[in-house]
Amino acid sequence: MRSNALTQHRTEPLRISLLGPVRAWGNDGELELGSHQRKAVLAVLAMRANQLVTKGELVDAIWGEAAPASAYGGIHTHISALRKRLEPQWSRRSTGQVLVSSGTGYQLRLGGSQLDVERFGDLCELAGERRAARDVAGELTALDSALELWQGKALDGVTGPHASRQRFRLTDLRLSTIERRARLMLDIGAHHVVIDELDRLCQAHPLREVPHSLLMHALYLDGRRQDAIDVFHRLRAATVERLGTEPGPCPSGMHDEILRDDPALRWTRDEPRGPARPIPLLARPRPGRRPGFTGRATQVAVLRSAVSDVAAGTGGVVWVDGAHGTGKSALLAEGLTDTPGCRLAWSVADELGQLVPLYILLDALDVTALSPDPRRAGLAAMLRVLDLDRFAPGAEARVERAIDGVVSLVRGLCADGPLILVLDQLQWADPMSLLVLRCLLPETADLPLLLVIASRPAPQRPGLARVRAALAGTRAATVTLGPPPSAGR
Ligand SMILES: Nc1ncnc2c1ncn2[C@@H]1O[C@H](COP(=O)(O)OP(=O)(O)OP(=O)(O)O)[C@@H](O)[C@H]1O
Ligand SMILES: [Mg+2]
Structure with missing residues (x-):
């Protein structure tokens, strides 16, 4: 869609939406557009914005071959009425600024952002760009924003051959976008989130193969192998009965893969799993050594020995207990000054952070939508979908999924190499992070993972006590601090 900057500036307040009932908004709010036929005229002009649409084309679009003799007069009436709404300052002597007349037809001048159909197209394009850049969260955001533009059936209530054709085309675009989003969800391991939506899509479109293939895949990943096979049989029955053919290669291939439990089903992203080279973990500088640090030789040695062990591939846990001001953070800074061959992930919890699910872990592991590491960006995207802030009954499966995501x-x-995960002020950690931590403790037996935890005693936090109790089953070293040496004991 092209329009010069001057036109765009003048017409900016006008907004037109076709992805639902045909509606328009001007400077003073929503415009009263009138009859369905008048809306059909506006829809044709908007879909071909900034191009000349001849009167004959308008007549064809609205009436098709059944145009009555009065059709041309009707178009003229609709254009005048629309012009009054779209540009109230228009004078009869001018040719219009927004809805422009020329000898043979009309042109509606719009900037790209003024028509929802254009915004939808732009966002789908952006999703493609984000995908190419392996920005999972950006891709998801673009697809979500594109789908949010829809307010029902496209061109709802508008009649005529043009509206029918466009409705069919736009609906197909919307379905493909929902399918794209569902595929992305499968890629990031959020298959359970899309099962219901795909199921509804398959019921509404019993011959459409892509959602059936995706639903089969999602059910299989959810451990519902037989349900996945049943979906294929339903699609096959409908295809044979209505089209007299077998389903195409996409659902048939999926069916075969499911029957032989093909390992490829477990990983669908069409790009390498991880970054080509490990991306450094600690985004911010590690806390510096405290000037004047003294004593604590045994405790520092415990930390340094755990660091050498993990660097050599043997994981472990160091848990530092102590009241406020006893020197826990100072000890961590001293003991972890030098960590050759290891990557550090470090976060300090605070009182506010405990209200945010997984805050301390996501902060330490630098899990953000903008991470250059697709695994971390993917987890950020998945957590956004899980919407853990909205705790509701039945959220257990989502919480479990989130915990699995962080542990994975x-x-x-x-797998990239030894990792030291430092969680300071654990007494402020949010409950979900504590659950993850309980899952991570036994992992230290098999992974090159060193968990370093510092916490004040917090008897009122049962989640913390449970993590502490779970230490019993691990190679954990516990260090309990009294007042620091400099405090004069
Ligand atoms: N071994 C030490 N030698 C000298 N000074 C120390 C030592 N340990 C701690 N300090 C000093 O004591 C103060 C408190 O230490 P720190 O902040 O590490 O305590 P903390 O246990 O982490 O407290 P909080 O629970 O509030 O986080 C700091 O000023 C720190 O520099
Ligand atoms: Mg501290």
Whole structure:
């Protein structure tokens, strides 16, 4: 869609939406557009914005071959009425600024952002760019924003051959976008989130193969192998009955892969699993050594020995207990000054952070939508979908999925090499992080993972006590600090 900067500036307040009932908004709010036929005229002009649409084309679009003799007069009336709404300052002597007349037809001048169909196209394009850049969260955001533009059936209530054709085309685009999003969800391991939506899509479109293939895949990943096979049989029955053919290669291939439990089903992203080279973990500088640090030789040695062990591939846990001001953070800084061959992930919890699910872990592991590491960006995207802030009954499966996601990320990072995960002020950690930590403790037996934890005693936090109790089953070293040497004991 092209329009010069001057036109765009003048017409900016006008907004038109076709992805639902046909509606328009001007400077003073929503415009009263009138009859369905008038809306159909506006829709044709908007879909071909900044191009000349001849009167004959308008007549064809609205009436097709059944145009009555009065059709041309009707178009003229609709254009005048629309012009009054779209540009109230228009004078009869001018040719219009927004809805422009020329000898043979009309042109509606719009900037790209003024028509929802254009915004939809732009966002789908952006999703493609984000995908190419392996920015999972960006891709998801673009697809979500594109789908949010839809307010029902495209061109709802508008009649005529043009509206029918466009409705069909736009609906197909919307379905493909939902399918793209569902595929992305499968890629990032959030298959359970899309099962219901795909199921509804398959019921509404019993012959459409892509959602059936995706639903089969999602059910299989959810451990519902037989349900996945049943979906194929339903699709096959409908295809044979209505089209007299077998389903195409996409659902048939998926069916075969499921029957032979093909390992490829477990990983679908069409790009390498991890970054080509490990991306450094600690985004911010590690806390510096405290000037004047003295004593604590045994405790520093415990930390340094655990660091050498993990660097050599043997994981472990060091848990530092102590009241406020006893020197826990100072000890961590001193003991972890030098960590050759290991990557550090370090976070300090605080009182506010405990309200945010997984805050301390995501902060330490640098899990953000903008991470250059697709595993971390993927986890950020998945957590956004899980929407853990909205705790509701039945959220257990989502919480479990989130915990699995973080544990898998840690496993993946450990596959790149030894990892030291430092969690300071654990007494402020959010409950979900504590659950993850309980899952991570036994992992230290198999992974090159060193967990270093510092916490004040917090008897009122049962989640913390449970993590502490779970230490019993691990190679954990516990260090309990009294007042620091400089405090004069
Ligand atoms: N071994 C030490 N030698 C000298 N000074 C120390 C030592 N340990 C701690 N300190 C000093 O004591 C103060 C408190 O230490 P730190 O902040 O490490 O305590 P903390 O246990 O982490 O407290 P909080 O629970 O509030 O986080 C700091 O000023 C620190 O520099
Ligand atoms: Mg501290």
